Amino acid sequence: MTLSDPWSSVSETHFVLNCPLCGEMTSFSIEAKVTSERHSWDGQNMRFMLLLCEYCQDILIAKQEGDDDVWLAPEFLSAETKKMPRPPLHPHIPEGLRRIHEEGMTCLWAGAYTAALVMVRRILEGVCILHGFTKKTLVQNLAEMKDVGLIDWRLFEWAQALRVIGNIAAHYTDEEVAREDASDALALSEALLEYLYVFSLRFEAFKKRNPEKVMPQGQSPTQSSGSSANTPSSL
Template sequence: MPDVETSTPVQSTQRVMICPHCECPAIQEVKGVVVVPKDDPEDHDSPDFEYTLLRCTDCREASLQVRELWFFASLNEVTKFAYPAQRQLSLDVPTELRREFEEARTCFEAKAYTAAVVMVRRTLEGIGVDNEITERPLARQIERMKSEGLIDQSIAEWADSLRVLGNQGAHYTGRQVSREDANDAIDFAEALLDHIYVYKKRFEEFKKRNVAKSTPPITT
């Protein structure tokens, strides 16, 4: 069990952000901070976690914010709400992609729906780059991901729909991106990240375990 470092903030400490309860820009009073270190202090590939208890000065609801603290200062820290409950991306998803996705979600929470779908499109591009698929335009990148078995036909259709929506956000068309479309884009992007970095990996591990179980022991 790792040690837990705690600190009591000054009573007047405040943060300004979109409240996850009333969804309005508001001052959040900091009521307490706890830092939970990783199990191995020498493991620089994993973050510590800082939990901050906040209370909105408008709706008076409490929330819990969590921030990743990385050893290397050059890494941007991912900040999100642990309460009210919001499904979090697995740490199996590369940090850079989680950062892009969290920025999309931050834009959505700020009601910047066009910016949200643009960040989703950047996340799609990042998935290709992370898997050494760098063709341009993005449509060819998605087709290559499908041909190499990274995604199947139905998920390729999701990805292409996100690409089209991202193009609508990135280029002036005179049309606004709706809240519903932005929300769907974020949900589909989350499912895509889970499919590639979480479920495929777990399935491969599952198959390896079953092969090992079915292999008869070597006797001498």
């Protein structure tokens, strides 16, 4: 390789790309670049760049083919590009739901935003089925979950929004799914899973350890436990 890069005189110093590490469509600054004396199999010039994601601040290596006038889009070479954008979900969440969410994140990372929303809808359906709600429509099941106290009004509102946008993805339409919508939908579905399978159980454990701190006046721990038959820990 040589450090005499003919592209160094060009004023462009940034790329806007989908970061394979954080999953964001963001700007990359070019920290360093070199042009290879070798050529690609089809005779194109090759140059290699050290790129800094301005969102997550991670460094990646990319290759670009072309010539002094026209260069193709960069191709990331770093082994780290296989890393998932988010850490795994809590192990208390059922394995099947964790797997669907991970598949949704893979779709998001790959730019398949419609497919990511389909995974979100599958998460909602799975949550209903695993909690014993098997009515004909998803909207009926979510409403019943709210009625029995498994989810509050805010979570019901979130779930309804996810159901609607999931319907758009599951049926043919000319409407294009935005990356932001797919990303938000996956984040909201994750919050729903964390509430149902992690935080609710932790709060139940906290109440058992500290009954005098969380029980209303005049109500005993025994009375409270008798009214919580529909909590996630009992389903």
